[in-house]
Amino acid sequence: MPRAAEITKDAIAPSGARKGANRDYRLDFFRGLALLFIFIDHIPDNTISYFTLRSFAFCDAAEVFIFISGYTAALAYAPVFDREGVAMGIARIYRRVWQLYVAHICLFMVFNAEVGYTLKFLYNPLFADELQVGDYLNDPGEAFLRVLSLQFQPSLLNILPLYIALLLVLPLLILALRRHVLLGLIPSFLLYLATLLLGWNMPGFPAGRLWYFDPFAWQFLFTIGVCLGFTRTRMQDWLPHSIWFARIALAFAVVAALISASWSLHDAIDRIPEYIVLPEMWFDKTMLPPARLLSVLALAALVGTYVPRDARWLTCRAGWLVVLCGQNSLQVFCLSILLAVLANFVLNLTGYGITVQVLMNLAGLLIMFGAGLLLAWFKAGGRVPLAPRRELT
Numbered sequence: 001m002p003r004a005a006e007i008t009k010d011a012i013a014p015s016g017a018r019k020g021a022n023r024d025y026r027l028d029f030f031r032g033l034a035l036l037f038i039f040i041d042h043i044p045d046n047t048i049s050y051f052t053l054r055s056f057a058f059c060d061a062a063e064v065f066i067f068i069s070g071y072t073a074a075l076a077y078a079p080v081f082d083r084e085g086v087a088m089g090i091a092r093i094y095r096r097v098w099q100l101y102v103a104h105i106c107l108f109m110v111f112n113a114e115v116g117y118t119l120k121f122l123y124n125p126l127f128a129d130e131l132q133v134g135d136y137l138n139d140p141g142e143a144f145l146r147v148l149s150l151q152f153q154p155s156l157l158n159i160l161p162l163y164i165a166l167l168l169v170l171p172l173l174i175l176a177l178r179r180h181v182l183l184g185l186i187p188s189f190l191l192y193l194a195t196l197l198l199g200w201n202m203p204g205f206p207a208g209r210l211w212y213f214d215p216f217a218w219q220f221l222f223t224i225g226v227c228l229g230f231t232r233t234r235m236q237d238w239l240p241h242s243i244w245f246a247r248i249a250l251a252f253a254v255v256a257a258l259i260s261a262s263w264s265l266h267d268a269i270d271r272i273p274e275y276i277v278l279p280e281m282w283f284d285k286t287m288l289p290p291a292r293l294l295s296v297l298a299l300a301a302l303v304g305t306y307v308p309r310d311a312r313w314l315t316c317r318a319g320w321l322v323v324l325c326g327q328n329s330l331q332v333f334c335l336s337i338l339l340a341v342l343a344n345f346v347l348n349l350t351g352y353g354i355t356v357q358v359l360m361n362l363a364g365l366l367i368m369f370g371a372g373l374l375l376a377w378f379k380a381g382g383r384v385p386l387a388p389r390r391e392l393t
Helices: 023-040 047-051 060-083 086-122 126-132 133-137 140-148 159-168 168-181 181-198 215-233 243-266 290-307 317-327 329-352 356-377
Strands: none
Touching: 023 060, 023 290, 023 317, 023 329, 023 356, 047 181, 047 243, 047 290, 047 356, 060 086, 060 159, 060 168, 060 215, 060 290, 086 140, 086 159, 086 168, 086 329, 159 215, 159 290, 168 181, 181 215, 215 290, 243 290, 290 317, 317 356, 329 356
16 A cells, blocks of 8 residues: 555656656646635635535644645655756746745735725625725735735735745755755754744734734644655655554544534524534644644655555546646635635525535536636647546656
């Protein structure tokens, strides 16, 4: 059976990454699935969101996205340091940072235009407050300067600033890992521990607001992904081989699923009592407490252990559509944010009936699948790939 560390080198490399390795579509699939869940979860009062990851784990799609992004960043960029030198490795990483930064600014402008246009029809200022863009509408000059510095992060627009911040320190992390994996992992853990104890975070906008995703805490999850990806580029295996490792991960995931499902049922149906009550701070998304961290790591271990690299459902037609979303994650993510705002607008106009909700979710997913297909067609030179292919050397 394959282990989590068997996810290979060119799994979800950017379009310019080296080709020819046996591609592992597990990473493509689960990052694509995370993007679909992000879209569904971002629609307020969405009944369909009771069937996404957050209802069956202590974590949600954001943790999956950051973990896989760290893993694939190491796969894509660490070999560049060896092949082309440190300077070129740093340059390639910061080129990606610039792409993400430009995408974030463009996404903010379209997002804000979408919200402003929506307000003309809804005449509901609470809609702007709900999406946290009221400060921009009241003082666009000051707010936009804060957007440029990544301090102003409206609702739904806080994952890309986190990812940008994490990639900014990736060169230093890779240089540390080139000496020894623990030189990257131990300082990261100490920073994570200090953040939990002291409450460190980055200042946001307006005054008094902090980053929704605390980069000092979330960097540890990203670093773990980078370390695992880096060891694969060195053909090393740092994960325990014992069957008990997988069994412990499975036990944790099952307990988390049962507890989370009970909470989701209680939220959906008030008559169902909440049998298990745990402190909210144990699951605070901003600080990434151990319960959320262990939950996503347990899921990663289970995928690596029990999902074969050649599982047929990864490359069937339905799975292929999800894979293509994962392979074009930046574009599909930006699209998902705009679609979530549009769905919110439609539901505010028509009401939150289950039929309309299902139609809005289905329409959004189909558009995301279509975007993945379109991008694949473009990258293939105008040919639509009929199914994913594993490129062998």
